[in-house]
Amino acid sequence: MKILIIEDEKDLQNALAEHFRKEKFVIEVADNYMQAHEKIGVYDYDCILLDIMLPGGSGLELLKYLKSLGKSDNVIVISAKNSLEDKLEGLSLGADDYLTKPFHIAELNARVKAVLRRNTFDGKNTISVNNLSLNIDDRILLVNEKEVHLNRKEFDILSYFLANQKRLVTKSTLAEHVWGDHIDQADNFDFIYYQIKNLRKKLSKANARIAIEAHYGVGYKLLPE
Amino acid sequence: MKILIIEDEKDLQNALAEHFRKEKFVIEVADNYMQAHEKIGVYDYDCILLDIMLPGGSGLELLKYLKSLGKSDNVIVISAKNSLEDKLEGLSLGADDYLTKPFHIAELNARVKAVLRRNTFDGKNTISVNNLSLNIDDRILLVNEKEVHLNRKEFDILSYFLANQKRLVTKSTLAEHVWGDHIDQADNFDFIYYQIKNLRKKLSKANARIAIEAHYGVGYKLLPE
DNA sequence: TTTAACTTATGAAAATTTTGATAATCGAAG
DNA sequence: CTTCGATTATCAAAATTTTCATAAGTTAAA
Numbered sequence: 001m002k003i004l005i006i007e008d009e010k011d012l013q014n015a016l017a018e019h020f021r022k023e024k025f026v027i028e029v030a031d032n033y034m035q036a037h038e039k040i041g042v043y044d045y046d047c048i049l050l051d052i053m054l055p056g057g058s059g060l061e062l063l064k065y066l067k068s069l070g071k072s073d074n075v076i077v078i079s080a081k082n083s084l085e086d087k088l089e090g091l092s093l094g095a096d097d098y099l100t101k102p103f104h105i106a107e108l109n110a111r112v113k114a115v116l117r118r119n120t121f122d123g124k125n126t127i128s129v130n131n132l133s134l135n136i137d138d139r140i141l142l143v144n145e146k147e148v149h150l151n152r153k154e155f156d157i158l159s160y161f162l163a164n165q166k167r168l169v170t171k172s173t174l175a176e177h178v179w180g181d182h183i184d185q186a187d188n189f190d191f192i193y194y195q196i197k198n199l200r201k202k203l204s205k206a207n208a209r210i211a212i213e214a215h216y217g218v219g220y221k222l223l224p225e
Numbered sequence: 226m227k228i229l230i231i232e233d234e235k236d237l238q239n240a241l242a243e244h245f246r247k248e249k250f251v252i253e254v255a256d257n258y259m260q261a262h263e264k265i266g267v268y269d270y271d272c273i274l275l276d277i278m279l280p281g282g283s284g285l286e287l288l289k290y291l292k293s294l295g296k297s298d299n300v301i302v303i304s305a306k307n308s309l310e311d312k313l314e315g316l317s318l319g320a321d322d323y324l325t326k327p328f329h330i331a332e333l334n335a336r337v338k339a340v341l342r343r344n345t346f347d348g349k350n351t352i353s354v355n356n357l358s359l360n361i362d363d364r365i366l367l368v369n370e371k372e373v374h375l376n377r378k379e380f381d382i383l384s385y386f387l388a389n390q391k392r393l394v395t396k397s398t399l400a401e402h403v404w405g406d407h408i409d410q411a412d413n414f415d416f417i418y419y420q421i422k423n424l425r426k427k428l429s430k431a432n433a434r435i436a437i438e439a440h441y442g443v444g445y446k447l448l449p450e
Numbered sequence: 451t452t453t454a455a456c457t458t459a460t461g462a463a464a465a466t467t468t469t470g471a472t473a474a475t476c477g478a479a480g
Numbered sequence: 481c482t483t484c485g486a487t488t489a490t491c492a493a494a495a496t497t498t499t500c501a502t503a504a505g506t507t508a509a510a
Contacts (some may be wrong), residue, residue: 470491
């Protein structure tokens with residue numbers, strides 16, 4: 001998963017890059033119009049964070065360019081507090097989302113994840129991988145066409161993993177999504193270990209052809225096998 | 226709690242009115258520009274649902290008017306699917322939120338509640354009523370300066386009640402907020418009854434000077450006593 | 451006023467989740 | 481290739497939440 005950060009303020013740029021690197025994204029940075037334009041033309045990104053105020057040209061021009069390339073649907077516009085107009089024009093140009101400075105990085109993080117997840121789930125209410133299929137609405141897991149009972153946390157964890165397949169999911173991200181705001185920065189993650197253990201047990205008993213990989217010091221990744 | 230629905234499409238208007246009446250709001254309706262303009266000038270509402278396309282004038286004009294009166298911060302703009310421009314201009318005029326048709330009424334419901342709650346909580350992280358004070362961030366309840374331990378559901382329920390003081394809270398609304406999306410339309414609410422029972426027990430043991438009133442067939446209301 | 455239908459309250463049991471202690475595993479540094 | 485510190489896994493116990501059965505209360509209609 002690759003994120004392009006288009007932002008000239010060095011402090012913010014570094015903070016963003018650091019944060020998302022920790023979340024195990026591949027980060028690229030552009031700090032002016034030309035550089036951004038070039039990267040956009042050549043590479044594909046899973047998500048683009050776009051500041052509007054840039055040296056060398058307006059971020060809105062970049063957005064138009066992205067739109068012309070059909071790559072504008074995973075852009076999150078970041079605009080200065082007072083330039084509401086930018087924000088609005090940004091939206092009308094098809095940006096997926098916007099955020100006004102200053103913002104909490106947790107907020108941005110949530111939105112990035114939302115953008116990425118959207119592209120995974122699409123409109124469907126069922127995700128299938130190998131021999132499993134998960135119906136989000138009815139909260140039913142089928143492995144080899146047979147229902148496997150998951151309780152609430154197990155289901156939430158698995159669906160988050162499936163929505164973020166092959167991507168490394170941080171423990172705190174998982175906690176935030178499955179358990180809620182309160183538990184964001186816990187000092188131990190026993191509750192995750194326990195649920196993961198049981199989830200794995202159920203999956204393997206049902207011969208599900210996926211694996212939940214632990215990544216030392218970071219989190220987990222779900223892989224088809 | 227009073228909501229003004231400015232909407233000319235009769236079907237939608239009725240659906241909205243009916244829904245929010247069930248949620249125990251007081252509903253007023255305006256189905257054209259003039260009527261809306263008059264009501265806005267005379268009365269105060271806790272939330273205003275504003276359609277942009279109206280007979281007799283644009284909703285955006287009403288929004289400007291509301292803004293000039295300093296009453297624009299609890300407006301939710303409802304715009305037709307394709308009129309993105311309206312949406313944007315609406316936002317720039319200070320509307321709190323917007324929604325494009327068609328929308329799920331549950332979505333609108335959630336946003337209305339959010340608008341109302343914001344005005345209750347403000348920026349504070351503590352709500353106080355009589356001899357209790359609830360710290361939202363640290364999730365601590367004090368009654369007469371002494372901590373009363375609440376477990377998760379109890380805390381969530383109480384904080385929702387406090388954010389919606391003196392307002393009737395539907396069981397399904399409560400379920401949606403405390404338990405999440407899944408349990409919106411349950412066929413029984415035993416889990417609510419159980420938590421309410423224990424919450425009441427803890428509150429009364431601590432001599433908290435509030436009461437959780439049951440409203441037959443509808444839900445609960447929290448009252449200072 | 452009484453009944454019938456339905457809603458809410460309550461306690462006990464079942465299921466799930468969280469916590470704590472302990473063991474196994476991993477990865478960096480020597 | 482060891483060792484050490486830290487992370488992850490596992491089990492059992494504690495706490496919480498959900499479910500179930502039943503009782504009590506409420507409303508509307510006869």
